Amino acid sequence: MANVRVEGIKKSFKKETVLSDISFEVKDKEFFVIFGPAGAGKTTLLNIIAGIYVPDEGHVYLNNKCIDHVEPEDRNVAMVFEDYALYPHLTVFDNIASPLRSPRYKQPEEVVKREVTRVAEILKIDWLLDRNPSELSNGQRQRVGLGRALIRSPEVFLMDEPITHLDAKLRHQMRAELKDMQRNLDTTTIYVTHDYLEALSLADRIAVINKGKIEQIGTPEEIYYKPANEFVASAFGEPEINIFNAEVVKENTELKLSIFGRKKIEIPKNIQKLVAEKEISIVRVGIRPKDIKYGFIQKNENCIIGKVYSFEPLGAKAILTVQVHNQLVQLLVPSDSEIQLNQEIFIEIDMEKTIFFDSVGNNLLASYSNVERKGVAWQN
Amino acid sequence: MKSNKVVSLLKDLGLLLYAMFALFPLVWLVIISFKHDREMFNTTFIFSPTLDNYRVLFSSGEFIGYFVDNLIVSVGAIILSIVVGVPAAYALARFDFKGKESIAFTFLSFRFAPEILVVLPIFLIYQKIGLYDTYFGLIWIFQVVSLPLMIWILRGYFEDISVEMEHAARLDGYSWWQVFIKMIIPLIKPGLVASSLLSFIFVWNNFTFSLLLAGQKVTTTTVAMLKYVSSDTVHYGQMAAAVLISSLPIIILALAIQKHLVRGLSMGAVKG
Numbered sequence: 321m322a323n324v325r326v327e328g329i330k331k332s333f334k335k336e337t338v339l340s341d342i343s344f345e346v347k348d349k350e351f352f353v354i355f356g357p358a359g360a361g362k363t364t365l366l367n368i369i370a371g372i373y374v375p376d377e378g379h380v381y382l383n384n385k386c387i388d389h390v391e392p393e394d395r396n397v398a399m400v401f402e403d404y405a406l407y408p409h410l411t412v413f414d415n416i417a418s419p420l421r422s423p424r425y426k427q428p429e430e431v432v433k434r435e436v437t438r439v440a441e442i443l444k445i446d447w448l449l450d451r452n453p454s455e456l457s458n459g460q461r462q463r464v465g466l467g468r469a470l471i472r473s474p475e476v477f478l479m480d481e482p483i484t485h486l487d488a489k490l491r492h493q494m495r496a497e498l499k500d501m502q503r504n505l506d507t508t509t510i511y512v513t514h515d516y517l518e519a520l521s522l523a524d525r526i527a528v529i530n531k532g533k534i535e536q537i538g539t540p541e542e543i544y545y546k547p548a549n550e551f552v553a554s555a556f557g558e559p560e561i562n563i564f565n566a567e568v569v570k571e572n573t574e575l576k577l578s579i580f581g582r583k584k585i586e587i588p589k590n591i592q593k594l595v596a597e598k599e600i601s602i603v604r605v606g607i608r609p610k611d612i613k614y615g616f617i618q619k620n621e622n623c624i625i626g627k628v629y630s631f632e633p634l635g636a637k638a639i640l641t642v643q644v645h646n647q648l649v650q651l652l653v654p655s656d657s658e659i660q661l662n663q664e665i666f667i668e669i670d671m672e673k674t675i676f677f678d679s680v681g682n683n684l685l686a687s688y689s690n691v692e693r694k695g696v697a698w699q700n
Numbered sequence: 701m702k703s704n705k706v707v708s709l710l711k712d713l714g715l716l717l718y719a720m721f722a723l724f725p726l727v728w729l730v731i732i733s734f735k736h737d738r739e740m741f742n743t744t745f746i747f748s749p750t751l752d753n754y755r756v757l758f759s760s761g762e763f764i765g766y767f768v769d770n771l772i773v774s775v776g777a778i779i780l781s782i783v784v785g786v787p788a789a790y791a792l793a794r795f796d797f798k799g800k801e802s803i804a805f806t807f808l809s810f811r812f813a814p815e816i817l818v819v820l821p822i823f824l825i826y827q828k829i830g831l832y833d834t835y836f837g838l839i840w841i842f843q844v845v846s847l848p849l850m851i852w853i854l855r856g857y858f859e860d861i862s863v864e865m866e867h868a869a870r871l872d873g874y875s876w877w878q879v880f881i882k883m884i885i886p887l888i889k890p891g892l893v894a895s896s897l898l899s900f901i902f903v904w905n906n907f908t909f910s911l912l913l914a915g916q917k918v919t920t921t922t923v924a925m926l927k928y929v930s931s932d933t934v935h936y937g938q939m940a941a942a943v944l945i946s947s948l949p950i951i952i953l954a955l956a957i958q959k960h961l962v963r964g965l966s967m968g969a970v971k972g
Binding site: 334367397403408418422425 | 867
């Protein structure tokens with residue numbers, strides 16, 4: 321039962337600024353994901369909330385009480401570390417039991433035993449309890465680290481890439497379990513990851529940070545469909561979103577876009593209005609690989625001709641790269657498509673699903689469509 | 701197959717020869733400690749063994765006094781260097797401060813100069829401040845001998861422990877001191893035991909400082925050996941017996957703590 325608020329956090333290590341002016345609020349029982357590339361400052365931010373680092377500026381609030389000067393052991397937060405941080409001289413049992421044996425959260429020994437067994441069963445490591453951490457695989461170690469956090473009921477769970485080192489299959493399984501677990505535990509969770517699928521599938525809300533700054537905070541739907549800028553747009557999705565420069569051309573009363581130096585493509589009315597208002601001459605057009613259609617004949621005048629550059633099958637889907645007017649466009653297609661290299665191909669961009677950025681990469685229009693897309697399967 | 705056997709036999713023989721060569725001084729020491737003075741120079745292996753040397757050693761109780769003195773200063777020096785060295789090594793491993801490497805190097809440099817070179821100024825200083833021929837004086841100077849070793853060995857052990865483990869323990873509800881005692885000390889124990897033993901050996905056998913900074917009220921066994929060199933003769937038998945007795949504590953200590961001298965305990969708890 322806790323909400324966490326950070327306000328104007330700044331932190332630098334040896335003149336190198338790691339975090340600058342980070343503020344956000346995590347609501348009670350929320351699953352809040354901090355997403356960012358390596359070196360963005362995600363772990364530092366988590367450590368500040370945990371009380372391991374003291375921020376240079378700014379405050380951390382827990383339940384609206386400032387906890388800047390509360391020692392980590394008194395904050396009642398549990399953390400899962402990326403590098404496990406297990407106690408090498410203790411067995412798995414003692415590792416998991418450690419919080420319940422500490423002076424701060426002491427429990428009678430029979431409670432400890434019951435709880436360790438319970439947690440170990442959930443994590444499927446109950447047959448490893450007598451081993452030392454050195455005798456475990458990385459996936460097992462990570463689950464021990466998770467167990468050490470789950471054994472008590474803290475105000476907040478902090479998880480630093482807790483399933484990154486698991487193999488793909490187990491990671492998938494743990495992702496589902498984590499979501500389940502969070503629902504059952506009903507505890508505020510702050511989760512750090514660099515895996516966009518993890519972020520989209522687990523989060524109630526996501527904060528995207530890059531180079532120590534927050535790029536956007538929003539629900540997975542907002543982040544995916546209404547990215548605040550090009551960075552957010554290209555961080556979510558594999559293959560990356562295609563972004564091209566397009567010139568605004570006037571044709572009669574309509575504003576159209578000229579992409580790849582040749583075609584005049586119609587754009588939605590609201591974008592036209594915005595472009596006209598701001599008197600923009602160049603927009604950057606972002607289109608997800610799955611939102612481009614292709615064909616071998618020219619169906620209508622919006623089709624653009626190109627040449628197949630490469631074709632990479634990845635199981636059921638394949639990445640098709642098409643060269644159009646010296647630019648490469650990536651498409652996501654079924655992998656059983658019969659496509660030859662250097663073949664002529666027509667692509668059609670679905671302008672309804674396009675994201676428009678201005679020349680510095682900010683989203684022109686924070687809302688191209690207000691349709692709620694709940695229950696979307698997060699696949700590319 | 702046959703040649704293999706011959707080769708391994710030859711290897712064993714070689715090792716045996718080397719063992720005899722290496723152990724001979726010790727064997728010789730044991731032999732002469734049981735020899736009477738009058739048989740010292742005219743017998744080698746065949747003689748009538750006697751316990752006279754040991755009897756002389758323990759008859760006055762003097763030697764026991766030297767032995768106790770040696771024990772006090774050595775143990776005192778090791779305890780002092782653990783108390784000072786463990787936090788120092790921790791600080792050098794964990795914290796980032798100005799001049800860190802220079803300080804670490806300065807500790808090491810305590811061992812650079814030969815003892816005989818520095819003993820004269822120390823002698824004069826000790827005379828002035830009244831530390832000459834006291835237990836504390838010797839403990840203080842011996843601590844300088846053992847501290848660098850302790851700090852440099854332990855620093856490596858501390859660096860092997862991941863900082864995250866300390867953080868994890870803090871979040872588990874332990875205060876910094878409890879983390880240090882419960883989580884860190886067990887992990888550096890092999891290093892602590894090894895460096896303490898090594899320092900103990902150095903300090904126990906130290907001769908220069910014991911001779912020149914003490915000798916009347918406080919006398920260590922190494923200095924006491926000199927007493928068996930009298931003006932007319934050298935009592936080799938008694939000296940050998942004294943050497944044997946004074947090396948016993950180290951042998952016993954080394955055997956007793958052997959099982960703690962294991963490495964690699966800290967491996968495997970962090971991402972490998």
